[in-house]
Amino acid sequence: MSGSTIGTLFRVTTFGESHGPAIGCIVDGCPPGLELSESDIQPELDRRRPGTSRHVTQRQEEDRVEILSGVFEGRTTGTPIGLLIRNTDQRSKDYANLLDTFRPGHADYTYHHKYGRRDPRGGGRASARLTAPAVGAAAIARKWLKAVHGTTFVGHMSQIGEIAIPFEGLEHVGRNPFFAANVGDIARIEAYVDALRRDGDSCGARIDVIARGVPVGLGEPLYDKLDADIAYAMMGINAVKGVEIGAGFGSVAQRGSTHGDELTPEGFASNNAGGVLGGISTGQDITVSIAIKPTSSIRSPRRSIDLEGRATTVETFGRHDPCVGIRATPIAEAMLALVVMDHALRHRAQCGDVRVAMAPIAAGRP
Amino acid sequence: MSGSTIGTLFRVTTFGESHGPAIGCIVDGCPPGLELSESDIQPELDRRRPGTSRHVTQRQEEDRVEILSGVFEGRTTGTPIGLLIRNTDQRSKDYANLLDTFRPGHADYTYHHKYGRRDPRGGGRASARLTAPAVGAAAIARKWLKAVHGTTFVGHMSQIGEIAIPFEGLEHVGRNPFFAANVGDIARIEAYVDALRRDGDSCGARIDVIARGVPVGLGEPLYDKLDADIAYAMMGINAVKGVEIGAGFGSVAQRGSTHGDELTPEGFASNNAGGVLGGISTGQDITVSIAIKPTSSIRSPRRSIDLEGRATTVETFGRHDPCVGIRATPIAEAMLALVVMDHALRHRAQCGDVRVAMAPIAAGRP
Amino acid sequence: MSGSTIGTLFRVTTFGESHGPAIGCIVDGCPPGLELSESDIQPELDRRRPGTSRHVTQRQEEDRVEILSGVFEGRTTGTPIGLLIRNTDQRSKDYANLLDTFRPGHADYTYHHKYGRRDPRGGGRASARLTAPAVGAAAIARKWLKAVHGTTFVGHMSQIGEIAIPFEGLEHVGRNPFFAANVGDIARIEAYVDALRRDGDSCGARIDVIARGVPVGLGEPLYDKLDADIAYAMMGINAVKGVEIGAGFGSVAQRGSTHGDELTPEGFASNNAGGVLGGISTGQDITVSIAIKPTSSIRSPRRSIDLEGRATTVETFGRHDPCVGIRATPIAEAMLALVVMDHALRHRAQCGDVRVAMAPIAAGRP
């Protein structure tokens, strides 16, 4: 199995290569009756689209989404929703000679050995462009979750390369090209990225994502824990090398007397758990951080080998983000939304008639 | 779905609660013809067993495994392998009054709200004891992988609480109670843990795990990437709050010119990728790190609430590890082995007849 | 994958061979809060147990079920329910020389070529004994479905060999060894079966199963239709060679003006659909018929080959049912219950908040 499906009940199956005729997905299992049109999906695609600032690739991917099925008279019918995005900007000549060697940090070598062949145009299926269908699918999940549970998703970049980005407020996120929750440091970040681009180099990033208003009780004890499925979804994003929930790696050096979030009549006293205990949501914010590696496509020449195993040099031209993390925030939000949506349906399946006398305590966002 | 299954082709489904009659699992999809008896499995269970040093819980869980099916005349038949471990040490009186409140850091609160009830005996299904069936199942995977591909798995603790544990050599791992790849710092670690226990507190740990001899080509491009499935499996271990592959969070501050592992005729020049590119194994070591939170069960009193939402205090007695990470190394190895095994079969299914002219380059372990 | 799991949300995974140490299953996804003990399950196992009349094998399989997990203080907790049945009567000497040849009609030949080996004791995993865990799991499903939806399952034998068994009334089913809904023809059937046994031969049977009180709306349009999943479950029973829903093969010669069940304010005017339209339940009785082939183990000598491909003769001794269909009724009921249960949860997951103004019409059982 190529494993191109994410989700058990809210299932998203994608297809497509960066420079083939089209990319897209099938969203299976969406509850019926949800108002839905392209205008609900397109804005999310536009948030991750390249070409929006000088700091990201200048490829013009229009990413115009078309709903092919599953909607009748403006509402979902409960049948699969087909989403189609035609590829319009296919300058495949940029990539013509890439079949003779393997770009360091790319999937060229592994695809070659797994499949015996690969589609080199724009990275083929390994391209970050393949996150677009998931972002589209997640727009549907987000709309349903907000309407039914009041759940929302927000992310921001908290570090780029060596520069930590202090959190100032979520209101800033949409107003700068980095999805930074910050206004004071933007000029410094821009200068940093400009310098990288001049150097023909790249850097990594750290993205924080939060789900708010998640109902208590989502997730399964073993193995499909909510946090396990989040880790799967996040590590599945291109270039991600690390995932944390709550205190994450910081919890290694914590004491139990600090880490364990106390409960009070007013709510949880802290959120080191990141909103998940025993694989099940607590009702607090679900807080996730991911590490994104530096863009592998850089102008500087790199050592590699050719198909006969002889030493060669790879130089990458074309249009590439100096930091692939710059556009990763909406993608991370999307993947988190897909997981929460799936577990919302799973929970209803098994526990739809559970009644608990005690009300959930306040989320506690200290 | 309770989601108690891990794996697509090598499928492990577990059952059991810490203090119920038994725990166990069904291993479905094991290739036929593998020599197998309890003596292949028991040693792995013994490695994670409590009661082996003063630094871990003194519970006497014998963890005696019985093979119930799938083996005939000493070899696997290809049919499901049932593994059964009877629970022998069930001092459930220790946990009698725990249904009235919620222990901070535990799954009590989330189980209560999800299911409307819970089994409080020894943490029920949320107990770390439930890692035993997976360790047993992984012993089978490890034997097959070693025989067919020469793949081995080894892990060690690299940090406990505030103490980083320098890597000295893997030969030390089995000779100290912490699974440390170190001999010089053991006394200091013991003193640290003794002090924690006296304080009635606990700490976290960082575990590094490595898979060696993994064939190139395992994993699926999207979404069932090898690293995504590893993240899922690792985050699914009790108390894990973070997962890294290769350079992990360190890659955020790296440059692309550093991070991207160059290829040479002699092999990869580095392994920042941690053995996975584009979701597919490179043939290098797969390197994984996990963060384990401090044990939630500590003697110090903590604030909580009762079933009516009124403030109360929780004190935990009984037998608990001051650092749940101490026994986590064999568990992390096991989860990694389950993922690699599953993908070895998946790869054979789809690509069993792929022939690549070029030989894989040396793994490159600089 | 060995594929030993049935169900998507109410998942039953089995293990075991006829004459190994034990058989059993894990039932994952059961809603919490259901009162459950062994006494809910044992009676269903007893219905399919051999040795209850002279017309079935005299093997003494006690089939004593033990609940290993998932139940606390008499109610399900929502975690996996482990069911264990120890094998007690293991006269494996009866089967000692069966590895040298292949019994016609049995799975010997196919197991040998698939796996390169097989467990010959009592048919190994291909034994009808392996229906016991599913019957046990289905007892749980039946209890939940009856409590929540009022759904019940009942089956009866409608033909044995050449003898059609006229339907007289369901009250007769439990009062004769054939599960016949008939009292007048029992003596004739007994004579028929006695003659078969004397001849060292066997015959087939037809079983009809009905689910009553199934809510309207269960099933998915494509491909997991309710009737498709029923066909899968039924064809998965040992020895089944055909499955019909509603009018079944009789619909070939029907006219559309007859077959299409008209709707009236009083209910459906007929039930040629067998309770399923477009893969979704109508609220009418779900009616299923299955064809069971003659028992393959017969005393008469049969031609076969040995492991070198040379002609040989197989004679079967030991204890065998002259008609394996005699005990199939509770099994067929069980499989139907598992499918309906799974779809009840699936439907709640996706459509749990659908409200339809129109009340379902009466089931219409004309």
Added chain:
Amino acid sequence: MSGSTIGTLFRVTTFGESHGPAIGCIVDGCPPGLELSESDIQPELDRRRPGTSRHVTQRQEEDRVEILSGVFEGRTTGTPIGLLIRNTDQRSKDYANLLDTFRPGHADYTYHHKYGRRDPRGGGRASARLTAPAVGAAAIARKWLKAVHGTTFVGHMSQIGEIAIPFEGLEHVGRNPFFAANVGDIARIEAYVDALRRDGDSCGARIDVIARGVPVGLGEPLYDKLDADIAYAMMGINAVKGVEIGAGFGSVAQRGSTHGDELTPEGFASNNAGGVLGGISTGQDITVSIAIKPTSSIRSPRRSIDLEGRATTVETFGRHDPCVGIRATPIAEAMLALVVMDHALRHRAQCGDVRVAMAPIAAGRP
């Protein structure tokens, strides 16, 4: 879950409604390196296309397939293959008033109660048109199976309404509009169907399908038996009410001494098993029969109810097949091919290194 996926390793997920913008599917898990273009797929779609004779609906569905992904330079890459078929003939005015009532024999009533709404245009997702994507996907499976295993699939109509169609030879199947393996009775069948159409009525059909050259060993013992998965796939075809393997319902009246296929050095002496024993292929022909109910859309007025539950009358106009079974043969072949393909990959995953000394015996097609 809407369950719109068939297959475990060769996975086909469909989307689309009869009169929406498009229908299609994603084929995930296809082995890499297979030569593939639209010209491999289009002929199979053309075989099931309406409008090809006066005996089927005169709708002009061009069913022009486009490959959107998964193919590079004329060969499959191992990544998902997207297939798109635009809907061109959308005379939705024919169906405008159908939302007020429920057509007998159709899915209108069940969709309404399940989802609270439905797409009435051309039957929406319940339309037989939705078999086209599966036929397209199966064309890929058929090409691979033929190339790798020499497996082929052929079907024919063996009964239409009351008329049994004697088998004369497969060479006739492609030369008449009914897929009959017969040349002598075609005129009689045409007259029969013409009369039905004049009466405004419809009839059912029986289709036989055979898979030849299936390797021995495909299928899983429990529950994903080859025959169970075939039953699932066949019952999932629109209008199918019954499925038989091998002797099917005829086995009820057989003796064991007749039914059990003897093995000889020259091959199996018969094929009552229909090529499957214990859920695993024997290497003989896999023989399947299905019952197709009469077309539900007939001109004759039928009783029904409106949304308020009041009695009303339904008359169907528009363009409909008098026997939906006329076009079912290529669909049944396709579904059988999908199941065999999936199990070919599954078998290789688990048993790819099994070596059996004994050669399979001849298929034996007496």
